Amino acid sequence: xxxxxxxxxxxxxxxxxxxxxxxxxxxxxxxxxxxxxxxxxxxxxxxxxxxxxxxxxxxxxxxxxxxxxxxxxxxxxxxxxxxxxxxxxxxxxxxxxxxxxxxxxxxxxxxxxxxxxxxxxxxxxxxxxxxxxxxxxxxxxxxxxxxxxxxxx
Amino acid sequence: xxxxxxxxxxxxxxxxxxxxxxxxxxxxxxxxxxxxxxxxxxxxxxxxxxxxxxxxxxxxxxxxxxxxxxxxxxxxxxxxxxxxxxxxxxxxxxxxxxxxxxxxxxxxxxxxxxxxxxxxxxxxxxxxxxxxxxxxxxxxxxxxxxxxxxxxxxxxxxxxxxxxxxxxxxxxxxxxxxxxxxxxxxxxxxxxxxx
Numbered sequence: 001x002x003x004x005x006x007x008x009x010x011x012x013x014x015x016x017x018x019x020x021x022x023x024x025x026x027x028x029x030x031x032x033x034x035x036x037x038x039x040x041x042x043x044x045x046x047x048x049x050x051x052x053x054x055x056x057x058x059x060x061x062x063x064x065x066x067x068x069x070x071x072x073x074x075x076x077x078x079x080x081x082x083x084x085x086x087x088x089x090x091x092x093x094x095x096x097x098x099x100x101x102x103x104x105x106x107x108x109x110x111x112x113x114x115x116x117x118x119x120x121x122x123x124x125x126x127x128x129x130x131x132x133x134x135x136x137x138x139x140x141x142x143x144x145x146x147x148x149x150x151x152x153x
Numbered sequence: 154x155x156x157x158x159x160x161x162x163x164x165x166x167x168x169x170x171x172x173x174x175x176x177x178x179x180x181x182x183x184x185x186x187x188x189x190x191x192x193x194x195x196x197x198x199x200x201x202x203x204x205x206x207x208x209x210x211x212x213x214x215x216x217x218x219x220x221x222x223x224x225x226x227x228x229x230x231x232x233x234x235x236x237x238x239x240x241x242x243x244x245x246x247x248x249x250x251x252x253x254x255x256x257x258x259x260x261x262x263x264x265x266x267x268x269x270x271x272x273x274x275x276x277x278x279x280x281x282x283x284x285x286x287x288x289x290x291x292x293x294x295x296x297x298x299x300x301x302x303x304x305x306x307x308x309x310x311x312x313x314x315x316x317x318x319x320x321x322x323x324x325x326x327x328x329x330x331x332x333x334x335x336x337x338x339x340x341x342x343x344x345x346x347x348x
Contacts, residue, residue, distance in 0.1 A: 030182060111184065
């Protein structure tokens with residue numbers, strides 16, 4: 001009698017042994033496709049859209065500048081600022097910053113440095129052009145305005 | 154009693170494995186950003202201090218003027234324009250004129266697109282216009298080598314491939330070290346007028 005009872009007790013659980021594998025797959029996908037965030041961005045970044053995008057080939061040669069309104073307006077005011085690494089800098093400090101970034105590269109590649117500017121939509125051209133002028137002085141002429149892909153009709 | 158226990162399948166409870174993996178997954182989701190290294194590429198002119206000051210007279214017909222004021226209003230060749238997308242076809246007509254229309258450029262080589270903004274112009278407007286200007290040139294290059302605009306940009310992105318380099322030079326008309334079909338975009342220093 002007891003034997004029959006045991007047979008009737010079928011398991012009603014959903015097998016979850018494959019779940020970790022699925023999650024691990026997702027995990028590996030994210031690990032491979034992402035890079036660790038290096039700096040905390042303290043300015044607003046509403047990146048404009050464009051259609052004619054170009055891609056950077058050598059990521060090691062790229063240095064980033066962030067321009068936009070500070071997130072903490074009570075502390076830094078609402079005027080757009082330039083952020084390099086983790087600090088706000090003035091346009092005149094850009095030359096110094098570029099030279100520091102160049103020092104990180106190999107000597108033969110220093111002239112190929114590319115500056116990627118992540119500029120907020122609402123930032124004014126005046127500030128951005130001041131930075132461009134300093135970049136010309138610092139002989140870092142390769143420039144990229146980071147934009148998002150606009151959907152083409 | 155002891156016999157019964159031995160008959161059970163010795164399994165390790167792996168139900169919490171999913172939780173551990175989830176935890177790791179969430180950690181990576183939070184700490185990482187998908188790298189966005191795409192945008193409008195530009196080559197700035199050399200340092201103004203080292204450049205020789207020269208007054209070069211460029212005929213009016215060879216300059217395509219785009220002006221934007223601080224209210225993001227467009228002025229193209231002296232005429233107000235509301236539709237930014239119209240710039241693309243205008244530039245193509247201007248560059249590929251080859252001396253036919255006396256109002257437009259002599260040759261693609263001489264054609265210059267001059268883009269002047271105000272200090273108060275927003276970056277959004279600047280990008281929008283620059284996108285159209287570069288798009289016009291990429292379209293023309295692509296047409297010269299018989300590829301699509303997207304293919305042309307892919308070619309220009311990777312010049313280490315000899316075939317790409319060949320097509321790139323052909324599109325830009327490289328002859329004896331000189332480019333016959335240069336992308337002459339002059340971005341002038343913004344005016345301080347405002348208003």
